[in-house]
Amino acid sequence: MKATAVLTGHRRTTFAVAVAVAAGGAVAVAALWWHHGDSNRSPLVPALDYSGRTRLCLAFDDDASSRSTAETARSIVRAATADRTANLQELTVPAGAPEEAASYLAGLAAQRCNLIITVGPASATGVPALSTADPTLRFAVLGSPTSVPGPTVVIVDQQDMTRALTSQVTAITASAPTR
Template sequence: MRIPAVLTRRRWAALVAAGGAAAMAVAILVWPDDAPELPPLVPAMDYSGRTRLCLAFDDDDHGRATAATARSVIHDAADARTTNVQELAVPATAPKEASSYLAGLAAQHCNLIVTAGPVAANGVSALTAADPTLRFVVVDSPSNPQGPTVTVVKPQDLAQALPSQIVAVSRSVPSR
């Protein structure tokens, strides 16, 4: 078959390409839509504006037992949608060592630090002097650290005292 003189090779290639594109467009438009629906997109959660509660406890049997009680009270009182809870076993023996572990929790922007056991509580006094905005709940400590943002609680009174502290801290954290 002979190509008419009017249709040169370039025009012929352009005509074939346009015809192929038109055929594909028609095929796509009339093709049956039997593809499964995609699941909805999961919205990203912004954890940065949440209240952060931290539990620091002595790394011994007594500290872990006291922490277990505090942990259950924290999880019962804290709203899981607006509160992050972190835990740290403090393997320290001296107050200066304990205060460095607690300072690490403060550096992680903990809004309330709950200490369980005498060793973990020994570091509270140094931190309240360094940063008076840090809030502490000290559980089971014979030293009873003092300060305007320190609440000392006996283990048997924890279930009554800690929820009000958590609510107070949650209200003081600005929402984003």
């Protein structure tokens, strides 16, 4: 006696759907396996900045005095980069949280800023930790104590802000590759 399985009606449709799902799953697994070998290649274009321009970052305290100085610094930086050789990014640091300033500035460093300009005492409190952790980061510190250490940290006097910032920005946009 021979046993024969005959699929009829509803069972035939269910079997066809199951075969189609299994075949689709096998194709998906094969495609993922085939593309997995490409995961170690570096991207052809950096993901953070497609322009290839120097990135300047302005971090300022959230108070009236710092906002006014930041507005002046913004004007100076824009005038120094009138030929569109740099992007300017801004970040407001809460004035009441100087202990968190390093994490705010670390966010700018993670975005590959070539120069971080800080305005106000709260913003400046994060500079020593970052300049020690990454000696390639360059800082211009405005309106803060003069005891901020680091070989790539420039203290900018309020009276000499135009000349000092213009020379910093011009030097970086002329020579520094994007980070």
